[in-house]
Amino acid sequence: MTQPEISVVITIFNEEGNIAPLLDxxxxxxxxxxxxxxxxxxxxxxxxxxxxxxxxxxxTRVLVFNKNYGQTTALAGGIDHSNGKYIVTMDGDLQNDPSDIPMLLNMVREEDWDVVAGKRAKRKDGFVLRKLPSKMANWLIRHTTKVFLSDYGCSLRIYKAHIAQNMGLYGELHRFIPVLAKQEGARMTEVDVKHHPRIHGESKYGLSRTFKVIADLILMLFFQKYFQRPIHIFGTLGLFAFTGGVLVNIYLLVLKLMGEDIWGRPILLVGFILVLGGVQLITTGIVAEIIVRTYYESQDKKTYTVKAIFQGDKKEA
Structure with a gap:
């Protein structure tokens, strides 16, 4: 079987009314x-x-899951079963337009981008429940992760296969795929794509996902900055807390030696909490470092990715 130029991965959940027009x-x-x-x-x-x-x-191949796992897992399953040089992802609700795929393919092929992301220039969704929360989430993600894309909610994207297959999709991280791709060293850009109102079925999104997005954002910031060195965040916070607790306790000891009664003072409780919290944070950092090393070494994973190897000026296969 020859390798196809592209693999198009479309996730489906209760979209029976959209299947026929989507496939056409x-x-x-x-x-x-x-x-x-x-x-x-x-x-x-x-x-x-x-x-x-x-x-x-x-x-066309149809992958049927035994239950609903969520969009991120569905995307991961589709990507795992892809054979193309490039991988396209999109939703199955007909709001993304398949006619944009050739344009995305030309950009990633001719301009040598690793990822080209769609941007819904004229989004056909309600303002209060969809557009406004999306704009706020996009702004927050852009300015915390420093991955400056305009539309994190658009599922229509194209990737070079090695980028898509090494992102590590878990949980509900599909909103942060550009951030995961950036961690793989991807060069990415975005381009305006068409967007249509939903005609059949019901949207699977709503305001209830806001807190999930914030929680996932915290996780992404940790992955982005401290995944390979968790002791740097836990250890630093632990040392600050422990040092603060020691200083508070020294101050109270001085007061005690001067004859003052320190029992019952709130600051005494603060001192003990800071010391114990600092020890716990440092211990957590050490345990996290051991887990990270186990993660890499038990699976013979590398902490780096080689993009290309040259012998002189000749690129090796």
Whole structure:
């Protein structure tokens, strides 16, 4: 089996009304491209799987999960089963437009980007429940991670295969895929893509995801800055807390030696908490360092990625 030019990964969850027009649009848009289409059903409870199986062509594979794992896991499954030189991801709700895929492919192929991300220039969603929270989340992610993309919520992106396959997608980190790609050293840009209002089915997103985004952002900041050296954050915080606690206790000891009664003072409790908290943070840092080393060494993983090797001016395969 020859390697296709692109693998298109589309995640599906209860989208039976969108399957037929989605596949028609994909097949028409990719007719001039050597592609494979991977449809990942994330535990749909409607007739999505039957529709996909009935309408799939000979370039289409349908991955059916035994239950709903979430969009991140569905994307990871589709990427794991991809064989293309480039991997495209998009949602199955017909809000992304497959006709943008050839343009993304030309950009990543001709301009040698590792990732080209779509930006919904004329987004067809409600302002209060969708656009406003999205704008706030995008601003927060941009300015905390220093990965300056405009639209983290657009699923339509194209990646060089080695970037997509090494991002390590877990939990609900699909919102932070550009950050994960940047950690792999990816050169990325973004381009305006079309966006359509949802016609069939219901949106799977809402305001309830706000706290999940914040929690995942904290995790991403840790991954971005301290994943390989957790002692630097836990140890530093622990030393500050321990030192503060020792200084407080020295101050109280001086007062005690001067004959003052220190029992019952709130600052006494603060001193003990700071000392104990500092010891716990330092210990956590040491344990985290051991876990990181186990993570890499038990799987023979490297802490670096080699982009290319040259013998003189000749690039090795």
């Amino acid at each position: 649009a994909v097949y028409e848009s990719l007719s001039a491209i050597d592609y494979e289409l991977i449809l990942v059903d994330d535990g749909s409870t409607d007739h999505s799987v039957e529709k996909m199986k009935a309408l799939a062509n000979d370039r």
